Amino acid sequence: MTHSTHTAPLTLPDGLCSADASVTNPDCARSREFMWVTPDGQITMQAPADEDTAREHTEPAGLLTEAQTTLTYDEGLDAHRTARIETDMRDVDSISSDAENARTALFSAELVVADRAEIWFGYGTTIGEVSPGKAREIAAAMRDFADRMEALCDVADGIAAADYETRD
Template sequence: MTHTTHTAPLTLPDGLCSADASVTNPDCARSREFMWVTPDGQITMQAPADEDTAREHTEPAGLLTVAQQTLTYDEGLGAYRTARIETDMRDVDSISSDAENARTPLFSAEMVVADQAELWVGYGSTVGEVSPGKAREIAATMRAFADRLEALCDVADGISAADHQARG
């Protein structure tokens, strides 16, 4: 996978606005979300520190690194993408070896922009391309599942303890 800096005049995909476009494009002027072109040609959601037009733009408060918020042109893909976010927990595929699982995050995601912004959400080695709205549904479902998984662990702990006492 090759990540390169885009040095030609930059045209953002439909639906994305730069700070300069907000002056001439009424749709962009109404938008609170801007893509900023950095001096080295990358696209980022972070406004320059001295930029007054950042207005009400909110940052993901430490949850994402700059690379995870910055679109970089990938020549091999022919699209812009962010650095991937992933879990520290590695894959638990019982068919794969421990070494294979160690190379694969349990969950991952990145933003890819070709014609429109979408998220590539991965679970193990499987990746799905979804809209931001669908990714939010996935996140909500994962939160609800995590609570139920924790409850199931409590049940398993209780059964394990009873099993141990019965054998003891």
């Protein structure tokens, strides 16, 4: 099995399993398959055997706030979660009003830990629960899509300049 070690550790609240606790606590032993904290305070996530996309991953400095790397308990959800990250760009749903779209990020994500660590990825008002490995696949697909969308905009600009008006 592969491990993904985050060098910018998440802060785990009391009661969430550490490497030491997983040895003596049966509940922690079960969650140890997915996440534990090493004695030096690093969080380690162990991917399921079928998840080949897990890899060594270091968080670039300054991209996440402390709240976005600190797990806090959400009583209503009965799980631990980080603060959400989201785009400044708001949703562009043509069925919703401008005011409704203004309340919703185009993309958002947060780490939620109940039985295992998952990324809750939001696109508009839709939210999908995915593994960290799948979230990395989504991020790679978004980067590829962004490049192709930019190229499509260039084509549209060329056509608009020749024959049509563009809409901002």
